[in-house]
Amino acid sequence: MSDNKTTNRIIPWGSLPDEILTNIFVFLPIKSIIIFTSVSKAWKSLIKNPTFISIHLHYSLNKNQNLFFFGLCSENQKEFYALHNEDDADFTQHARFDYPFRAPPHNGKYSVLGTCNGLLFLSKVFHGDNSFCLWNPCVGKLLKLPSPNITYATHGRFRASPGFGFDPKTKDYKVIRVVTLLESFDLERTRPQVEIYTLSTGQWRMLRTGLAPIGALYWTGPQTFINGALHWVACFKVSDNNIHNFVLVFDLGEEVFHEILLPEFPGHMGLMSGSISVYRNSIALFQKDNGFLHIWAMKEYGVVSSWTKVLSLPLFNLDFFGASDSIQRALGFRRNGEVILKLDGGRLISLDLKTGEIKDLRIMGHKKTIVDYYVESLVLLDKSANSIDTY
Numbered sequence: 001m002s003d004n005k006t007t008n009r010i011i012p013w014g015s016l017p018d019e020i021l022t023n024i025f026v027f028l029p030i031k032s033i034i035i036f037t038s039v040s041k042a043w044k045s046l047i048k049n050p051t052f053i054s055i056h057l058h059y060s061l062n063k064n065q066n067l068f069f070f071g072l073c074s075e076n077q078k079e080f081y082a083l084h085n086e087d088d089a090d091f092t093q094h095a096r097f098d099y100p101f102r103a104p105p106h107n108g109k110y111s112v113l114g115t116c117n118g119l120l121f122l123s124k125v126f127h128g129d130n131s132f133c134l135w136n137p138c139v140g141k142l143l144k145l146p147s148p149n150i151t152y153a154t155h156g157r158f159r160a161s162p163g164f165g166f167d168p169k170t171k172d173y174k175v176i177r178v179v180t181l182l183e184s185f186d187l188e189r190t191r192p193q194v195e196i197y198t199l200s201t202g203q204w205r206m207l208r209t210g211l212a213p214i215g216a217l218y219w220t221g222p223q224t225f226i227n228g229a230l231h232w233v234a235c236f237k238v239s240d241n242n243i244h245n246f247v248l249v250f251d252l253g254e255e256v257f258h259e260i261l262l263p264e265f266p267g268h269m270g271l272m273s274g275s276i277s278v279y280r281n282s283i284a285l286f287q288k289d290n291g292f293l294h295i296w297a298m299k300e301y302g303v304v305s306s307w308t309k310v311l312s313l314p315l316f317n318l319d320f321f322g323a324s325d326s327i328q329r330a331l332g333f334r335r336n337g338e339v340i341l342k343l344d345g346g347r348l349i350s351l352d353l354k355t356g357e358i359k360d361l362r363i364m365g366h367k368k369t370i371v372d373y374y375v376e377s378l379v380l381l382d383k384s385a386n387s388i389d390t391y
Contacts (some may be wrong), residue, residue, distance in 0.1 A: 018046055026059045030138045030376050053378045054171070057117055060375045063216070067094055069120075069374035070348075071112045079366075081112070081120070081137065083374055086335055091361055097137035111368045112162050114223040114252075118377025119173065121164035121223070122285060129153075130160055132175055134199070134380065148197050148204050150179045157182040163223040163230035169253030173199040173379075176230055176250060178212055189214060196255070210256035213248070217218035222274040227301060228252055231276045231283055245272040247283070263296050263307035265289070277332045278373070284310075286330040291315050293327055295339060295353070310353050311339075320349065321360060326391065331371045340371050340372055 025033055025047065033056075037044040046052055066086035071079070083094040100122075101110070110122040110133060122133040129152050132145040150158060162178040175197040180190065191214050194207035215236030224231040234248035247260040263284065265272070274287040282301040287294040293313045300306040316326045325343045333339055338350040340361070348363045348371075 026056050048382045050382055059379045067374045069115055069372045071370045091127050100135055102140050115372045115374055116165050117328050118375055118379050123162055136380045139381045155181055161232055165225035165252050167252040174252050212257050226278045233274050243271055261304045277335050
């Protein structure tokens, strides 16, 4: 008689094909994936491979883990960063990251200007010049970018509006500087200069085609990246008494500029105090005017006629939770459409634009607090040690 017993054979982990290991690893927490790079050279090579990093990012973007990023300040004024879970009614903290430098640089402090695919874009200004870093706190990698081409020493005084995002065409990350030279500035004739840093080359280059339109960018704060493009509020001079305000858009894939018209503001002909924010799959405008905060949403991206005024709020002497306070600025939107506001006292609140309900997020902000959507990723994990700080 033949032996019908089934023999159970244990398959060593080391003999599993890369395809199976990949399908296992992408479901694990990032901390576990990082630990597995120390198990064997083969696993380290697999996890640090750009293909695996790309697959993991694709999975992270599609698993709907609704994390929200905050740049904050602790009681001792030490800057830190936190991820909060939007799916939780209590908005609980998911993770916290301390300021990435062991001690604040003597020549200025970095501020976060935006996030993209798990990378934080940091900038500092010292003696008029910019320094930039890309930081992935989930993997403990900090990349210091080389000095840009346009500096105070080479071009004199300038105003630079930086931006950061992902080029879906080349699958590369790009930092953009739109620079207005001030030594010979003329709002009617001056065309900003543009330089681009690409992560794959590690170098800056000047944009020679697709030049920026004549005018100026006067918003140098947090950027807005959506639909493969960067957005800034810009302006140019039509006549002595008429300033044209618009949204300047830079397509990272085609490396060309175009303009999105703003909604009409009857009687307003000067510089506009406003900023652009991501709103669902489109953009929104936060406009301050005559003691009010006006919130405009572009319901259909790129369609000027779809600009809709959603809400107008008085800025000063409002009653929040039994205490008088004022709105300092709008920071951005939650995925559910609620707008996050920073009060003069530092408190962050969210406002439901439909019902008017206000929620205390129990989070204190500071002067440069920003908020943004966030996804955990392994981007930068494959970068060599000689180009990056590991901590």
